[in-house]
Amino acid sequence: MIEALLVMALGAVLLGAALGYAAVRFRVEGDPLVEKIDAILPQTQCGQCGFPGCKPYATAIAKGEAEINQCPPGGEEGIHKLADLLGREFKPLSAEHGIEKPKSVAIIDEQACIGCTLCIQACPVDAIVGAAKQMHTVVAAQCTGCELCVAPCPVDCIRMEAIQETVDTWKWKYPVIKLRQAA
Amino acid sequence: MIAKLFKFKGGVKPDSHKDVSAAAPIRVAPLPSHLIIPLRQSARAMARCLVQPGQTVLKGEMIAAAEGPLCTAVHAPTSGTVRAIAPQPVPHPSGLPAPSIIIDPDGLERWIERRPFDYRCVPAQETRNYLRDCGVVGLGGAGFPSHVKLGPGEKGIETLILNGAECEPWITCDDRLMRERADGILAGASIMRHIAGARRILVGIEDNKPQAIASMRAAVQRLGEADIEVVAVPTRYPAGGEKQLIRVLTGIEIPFGKLGTHFGVQCFNVGSAHAVFRAIAHGEPLISRVLTLSGNMAHPGNFEALIGTPIRELLPLAEPRTDTDRYLMGGPMMGVALLSLDTPVIKGTNCILAGSPALFPPPPPEMPCIRCGECAKVCPAELQPFELYWFSRARIFGKAQEYSLFDCIECGCCSYVCPSRIPLVDYFRFAKGEIWAREKEKAAADIARERYELRLAREEREKAEKAAKLAA
Secondary structure (H helix, E strand, C coil): CHHHHHHHHHHHHHHHHHHHHHHHHCCCCCCHHHHHHHHHCCCCCCCCCCCCCHHHHHHHHHHCCCCCCCCCCCHHHHHHHHHHHHCCCCCCCCHHHCCCCCCEEEEECCCCCCCCCHHHHHCCCCCEECCCCCCCEECHHHCCCCCCCCCCCCCCCEEEEECCCCCCCCCCCCCCCCCCCCC | CCCCCCCCCCCECCCCCCHHHHCCCCEECCCCCCEEEECCCCCCCCCEECCCCCCEECECCEEEECCCCCCCCEECCCCEEEEEEEEEECCCCCCCEEEEEEEEECCCCCECCCCCCCCCCCCHHHHHHHHHHCCCECCCCCCCEHHHHCCCCCCCCCEEEEECCCCCCCCCHHHHHHHHCHHHHHHHHHHHHHHHCCCEEEEEEECCCHHHHHHHHHHHHHHCCCCEEEEEECCCECCCCHHHHHHHHHCCCCCCCCCHHHHCEEEEEHHHHHHHHHHHHHCCCCCEEEEEEEECECCCEEEEEECCCEHHHHHHHCCECCCCCEEEECCCCCCEECCCCCCECCCCCCEEEEECCCCCCCCCCCCCCCCCCHHHHHCCCCCCHHHHHHHHHCCCHHHHHHCCHHHCCCCCHHHHHCCCCCCHHHHHHHHHHHHHHHHHHHHHHHHHHHHHHHHHHHHHHHHHHHHHHHHC
16 A cells, blocks of 8 residues: 555656756747737738737737738738637638728838938838938838838828839739620 | 660640641841840849940940849840830740840851850869850750759759650751751760760751651761760650650659759750750850740741841741731740730740631630530640639639649640540649739748838837936
């Protein structure tokens, strides 16, 4: 009787020690679910979801504090991916957070720019260069099209322009032609 | 001597239709009214423009310089004046405009000073740079820069393969080139062998071109160099595919993600070898090419046209019949529809094919896949096109990649045999395009995330510094 208890107790201690060691040794840094959600989000950092960036939104989704349909730049496809990842139902994009738009880039009218640096402070990815009382310009390759620089500009010299398809970015179209219903 | 030829799996035997354009010798196309030269002539990179509107240029003068490792220079195909530098429609399936230089010829054909290049006295790297500045790219259609392919690679090149298979129906430009300019092709191949440090040269020609084979063999005799062999390969589409020809001639099967150079083999089109010869022996950059005009035409044939010649001005030479309703660039298996006749001839244009409702009827309606497996039998890349079709159609791109979508060479054999007449290649092109676009988007998102996090860290640090200053 005593031996049996001792053997079981020893087993419990050993396994507990092993588990304790593993918890320290193979500790997962950060929340892997947040990372996975963040990888799906488009990283526009526009804040249209109501959170200050893609990572905070991902954290909120992971905690169950936010819906998966609050990201207009990610669009329907992004919602589908989030639904698949989280095992939730697909929902259409929530209208109060905005609509899906073609990807665009900010353009500064350099003649009108007064060099106030407000747009530089607003840009979440540091894609605008310039200095006080100097002309500013957008590094188009790094612009995510978040539109956060448009509102702060005191002289309204920033506009958003949809990115046009070029020979380099053109893709073969989906070959399935939808049947049209005769009127 | 090659003891035996190997076989590649699959392939089809469409009617060749080569006799209609192969009989007549190559004719030189007349000088067009204007030339449109896209700045992007090689596979992936755009050259940097060196001229300004109104500037006078000489024939063969460099008008755009190579920038980056995969770029080649662009030259004025004739002497004249630069009219404009503007976006023009280019022969691309999208029909979208791309930056081009427009030249008005002066009709004088004044050349730059041409000097042979002594490739034997300089390091190979210098010769490769010279070829880059002569704008030499692969003339088989893909337009990959030749100087890159002649690079040393990991193991060096042992065997140089000249691709004269020309397996696409209707096209005969390489056939005519081999019949008429065999000595130039071999001289070019010999130069390439020297640059690459290769030992032997194999010339693969499909056995439906006996005159080209005879002409090349006679030229080998005249050249008198060792280790050059002209091999007749069985006619079966796509024997002229790079991997297929390497397989037939050497028995090497190149796995996914590897190149011929990993196995000491490199493959060049015969036209590219000729362009190398013109560049080295005559100092002439690549400013013209031979192309086939065939299909629904009264006088099909092969023409040597300047790069930049508008296709509209080229067509009257072969007199398209009145019922012609569309044009293809390339052959019937792999070619793409030409959306505008104002597009120019580029370095990769090997054929313009006129189609009529009788000759190339519009594709019949697509029917459901019955999983008969015919496509898998003919696939030269040994894929399962019917599986790829399901995944591409359903937009399950990850699965399509697992089934080796990117091994597909888009040869069109599967679409050719499909009893349900499914345009399989269109689906594969769509899926590839989507996957590439997603990868690009992913890379851009990763950069944005990194920049955003750096910004947050900086703001945090600045706040801490400010607080420390206040506390002090």
